Amino acid sequence: MAAAKSNDNSKADGAENGIAGSGVKSVSSAKPTKYGYFLGCVMPVKMPWAEKATMIVSKHLGLDFDYMKETLCCVRPGVWKAMNPDWWLSVTAQNLANAEKQGITIVDTCNGCWISHYESLKELTEEPEKLKMVNEHLGKAGMHLKGDVKVKHYLELLHDDVGMEKIVASVVRPLTGIKVMRHVGCHARKHDETLPNDFDEILRATGVEIIDTPYDKTCCGLLLYFADSNQAILERIGKKMKTAQALGVDAYVIICSGCYDQFERGVKIYREEKGISFETPIIHLSELLALALGYEPEDFGMTKCRPIAADKFIEKVRAIAAKNAKAAGEKKKGGESL
């Protein structure tokens, strides 16, 4: 797959920032990159705990990381490209033009937002006639897009720009003994397996044990829900959550806000229409990282507004931390006596 122009541009200014799927890996940048967090539609409304944890973790790891301003819907490629690809390009370009003007690299935690930004930028920079068409529409709103902007998935940012060495070294509360199922989402594996592998590596860095299941690659069913609610909920979320329950994992870890939207919908439908309440909390990767970096659940609202309470999970994390602290104390005491 050809690298997007934004990738080539980054090399020109000394920063070899990779885009997942391009096969290009990031190396240290001569000039610190300013990252703009693209919230999208779901994150600020349904996952404030994940938003807060993402901000905390990113700053803790030393990134120049702040919100991208004036963000709108990405817009959802699954809906918009199906209606009209030119509409999708024109509306998505508004976000790209805003980022370009703000001088930031767009960072997406949602796979849907990422694929929309990544693929539209690639198309617009490789096909000048489409960029021209888009700029005609943007021009009516007093905007312009050159294509000199970069797009990154949050997993890529953590894995490549922060680096695994730094993440591992920053863990002060290893979550050893915590068992998780994980869902990286379809769009993250659309181009290759780089992002799913990054996801697993970062998860393991926190100390958790990943439990593999036959449903790990099963789509969350977000777009399928428009067509067939039974297939989308019962055959997707239902099977995933029932498996998590049966295996007794401590949490279901996700990264994508779009997928979370569907998980939340599924959990509520099961509770309200089927009378089944799942108990495995759905946790964002940033929350796990925040805990592993030493933050308390209260620092990012982990106990607030979620469809499945994370109380038992938090209790277990605290018990493990206490046990580890006690063991470290005894080791130190033993060392002193020696």
Added chain:
Amino acid sequence: MSSEPQPLKSWIKLLEAGKKITTHRQSDENIVYPLRRTFRPAAPDIAKGSLKRDFEQGLVYYVGDEVENDRAACGLSRLPPTGRSYADAVAKKRVILEDAGVFKKAGYDKKKGTFDY
């Protein structure tokens, strides 16, 4: 008797919301046999609720009092730095939607907030 399972109630509710903001001017025959006449590429009813929100506020989900309270409880600003805080960005999006022909071709009446076919 059909063994096809009934759609979930939440899905039916979403579909009804889309139908509620849609006006069909076709005759019954046109609805049953839409290919017999030229028709606009309609957005599916099931997605119309979210499209309407997107057209009106630039985002798929509204930020109301409950969301603002949840955000504050998690230590965030009550309003996110999205189109919810930047009316100008939403206004620009509507200009782009208009100029790209989205409103017209999707049959969206921006004054009434309905899809009209």
